[in-house]
Amino acid sequence: MNNDADNGAAPSGGSGRRRGGHLTDCALIGPGGAAGRGEAQDTRPDVLVLGGTGKTGRRVAGRLRAMRLRVRVGSRAAATAPFDWREPAGWPATLAGVRAVYAAYAPDLSDPEAPERLGALARAATAAGAERLVLLSGRGMSSAARAEEAVVAALRGSGTTWTMLRGCWFAQNFSEDFLLPEVLRGTVSLPAGEVAEPFLDLADLADVAVAALTGPGHAEQVYTLSGPRALTFREAVAEIGWATGREVRYRPMSRAAYQAELIARGVGRVEAAAAMVTLRETLDGSCSAPADGVERALGRPPRDFSEYVRRTAATGAWDEE
Numbered sequence: 001m002n003n004d005a006d007n008g009a010a011p012s013g014g015s016g017r018r019r020g021g022h023l024t025d026c027a028l029i030g031p032g033g034a035a036g037r038g039e040a041q042d043t044r045p046d047v048l049v050l051g052g053t054g055k056t057g058r059r060v061a062g063r064l065r066a067m068r069l070r071v072r073v074g075s076r077a078a079a080t081a082p083f084d085w086r087e088p089a090g091w092p093a094t095l096a097g098v099r100a101v102y103a104a105y106a107p108d109l110s111d112p113e114a115p116e117r118l119g120a121l122a123r124a125a126t127a128a129g130a131e132r133l134v135l136l137s138g139r140g141m142s143s144a145a146r147a148e149e150a151v152v153a154a155l156r157g158s159g160t161t162w163t164m165l166r167g168c169w170f171a172q173n174f175s176e177d178f179l180l181p182e183v184l185r186g187t188v189s190l191p192a193g194e195v196a197e198p199f200l201d202l203a204d205l206a207d208v209a210v211a212a213l214t215g216p217g218h219a220e221q222v223y224t225l226s227g228p229r230a231l232t233f234r235e236a237v238a239e240i241g242w243a244t245g246r247e248v249r250y251r252p253m254s255r256a257a258y259q260a261e262l263i264a265r266g267v268g269r270v271e272a273a274a275a276m277v278t279l280r281e282t283l284d285g286s287c288s289a290p291a292d293g294v295e296r297a298l299g300r301p302p303r304d305f306s307e308y309v310r311r312t313a314a315t316g317a318w319d320e321e
């Protein structure tokens with residue numbers, strides 16, 4: 001299914017502008033772009049996108065390609081840069097010669113191994129001479145905080161800079177991930193009560209990631225990324241229902257019932273427990289206020305959930321099968 005209408009669009013605003021005033025932070029891509037010069041020798045920097053076939057990574061990779069940068073798509077199945085988080089022995093070959101790295105950890109930041117592996121990745125990136133590491137993190141998640149700490153500790157004094165992208169709940173969870181089958185079946189069940197969430201459009205996440213990977217002013221910045229408006233899950237699925245003409249309802253569940261359902265669906269007990277910690281931490285109301293990360297990074301407001309719904313409905317992602 002191709003519901004990637006926002007893939008490959010050039011990032012708006014941001015790159016080329018300085019925010020945060022780090023005097024040593026040179027842009028990877030100067031005005032005019034490295035891609036436009038150098039007929040004799042290709043001096044364009046290589047950017048490695050880990051999770052480059054996933055929801056965020058393929059948008060980041062698409063935008064980098066549109067800027068005519070050399071992109072290595074890193075994942076287990078990726079042809080250009082084979083990469084497995086569980087096999088660090090293969091990382092140096094994938095990282096060799098890379099100038100900037102985008103890291104979307106898999107399967108999830110709530111994986112207990114995530115901090116150690118991300119710290120190891122940061123050290124490997126430094127050893128390979130990478131200048132920047134941009135980490136996809138999560139808002140309100142203690143596991144994400146531990147992952148960030150591991151990366152910061154690994155890069156301290158190394159010469160490789162970091163940028164943290166603390167994403168709120170992705171809007172695309174409704175169209176490209178675990179909530180899609182539920183939308184298609186007509187009932188979205190979550191232990192979210194009537195809490196409101198400022199869903200993040202991954203088009204914005206990708207714009208910020210590309211700015212951080214290629215432009216000046218994003219070193220040692222923590223961007224909390226959200227949409228401009230908080231909606232309850234009931235309101236969010238109602239918007240999807242209106243846009244698609246199908247009935248989609250929201251069914252709030254208790255945490256205990258949801259955890260039991262995850263296990264009944266085949267999710268391991270450890271993974272289910274970790275997922276429940278993330279759900280409890282992110283859906284307790286502490287993440288409801290819209291954040292200013294997109295505005296701070298790009299100098300423009302984030303996209304509204306309604307725009308995501310309109311764009312996604314037009315791709316047919318929610319059509320009857």
Ligand SMILES: NC(=O)c1ccc[n+]([C@@H]2O[C@H](COP(=O)([O-])OP(=O)(O)OC[C@H]3O[C@@H](n4cnc5c(N)ncnc54)[C@H](OP(=O)(O)O)[C@@H]3O)[C@@H](O)[C@H]2O)c1
Pocket residue numbers: 050051052053054055056057074075076077078083084085086104105106107108109110136137138139166167168169170173
């Ligand atoms: N969903 C949310 O609302 C939300 C919010 C904040 C943060 N996050 C974080 O976002 C991250 C996920 O990013 P995403 O949604 O862009 O990814 P995604 O759509 O879940 O795709 C996963 C990507 O990682 C690769 N991958 C899977 N297992 C791998 C492994 N063992 N080694 C190397 N690569 C592997 C996959 O490709 P292959 O199968 O080819 O390996 C794919 O490219 C997680 O860390 C999550 O905690 C999510």
